[in-house]
Amino acid sequence: MTDKRLKISGNSLIGVFARCTEKVVLVPHEVAESDRLTMEAALKAEAVQMQLSGASVLGSLIAANSSGFVVSHHAGDKDLEILRxxxxxxxxxxxxxxxxxxxxxxxxxxxxHPGLSAKACETIEKTLGVPVEKGTIPWEWRAASPIRVFWFIRVLPRRR
Known part of the structure; x- marks a missing residue:
């Protein structure tokens, strides 16, 4: 497979519009079929076209891992049904x-985000099946890979 540049809604920042796990890549309805098929092949994941409360910015509104999805509180019942x-x-x-x-x-x-409530953190833990830490990413790491961030929160001792 050769490399291919993709745009969603004319934007090359596809992470704003798409969310991927090991099994599924969520993309908005306006993604062309050829681009959807390219994503499926490259990511070896089923592409599911959807919107979340009518919005196309799925990457911004959905956090996910292989266990599940946590979504904006604006998500409708049909949105949750698709994700489930x-x-x-x-x-x-x-x-x-x-x-x-x-x-x-x-x-x-x-x-x-450190501003999330205990109830929100509990929902995240239960839905995604992972421990939750509140914190921020140091400015110089924001462009770094998530792998470094997870090394940081798993290896370095907790500061109180």
Missing amino acids: QHGRAARLPARINAAGNVMLVNDSAALV
């Missing part, structure tokens, strides 16, 4: 609710 075909799904019970923007998750841990 691929894992657990829950709405983030928080005023801060762009789940994909306020959480960095994988199958080992979650680093979440």
